[in-house]
Amino acid sequence: MPTIKYQGEVVECEAGANLRAALRDAGLSPHNGASSYLNCGGHATCGTCAVAVEGEVSDPTDAEQRRLSFPPHDPDAGLRLACQTTVEGDVTVRKGDGFWGQRQ
Numbered sequence: 001m002p003t004i005k006y007q008g009e010v011v012e013c014e015a016g017a018n019l020r021a022a023l024r025d026a027g028l029s030p031h032n033g034a035s036s037y038l039n040c041g042g043h044a045t046c047g048t049c050a051v052a053v054e055g056e057v058s059d060p061t062d063a064e065q066r067r068l069s070f071p072p073h074d075p076d077a078g079l080r081l082a083c084q085t086t087v088e089g090d091v092t093v094r095k096g097d098g099f100w101g102q103r104q
Helices: 019-025 064-069
Strands: 003-007 008-012 052-059 086-094
Touching: 003 019, 019 052, 019 086
Parallel strands: 003 086
Antiparallel strands: 003 008, 052 086
16 A cells, blocks of 8 residues: 655555545645645646655656646656545655645
8 A cells, every 4th residue: 555755744556546646635735824724626727736755656647737837836846746646555745835836
């Protein structure tokens, strides 16, 4: 069973689990501040669940690449949208500062 390391916590999830859902199921949020309430609900349109991920995950989706290609995000920053990322093995996740988590 893959593990997700995030904010000092270790969460287990099924292989193939959606990262955003796995974090939320564990009582953790991939959002900063008010974006916990003001987000698109996992449709890759707002970009507030952007995180840095190290480990085995799915390839970026087209929707994810589109959203991360315009401000405040930078397509070269290497961030992923938790709502579009599938956990395939053990991962370490970091959330940056800012409303969208874009400041690493």
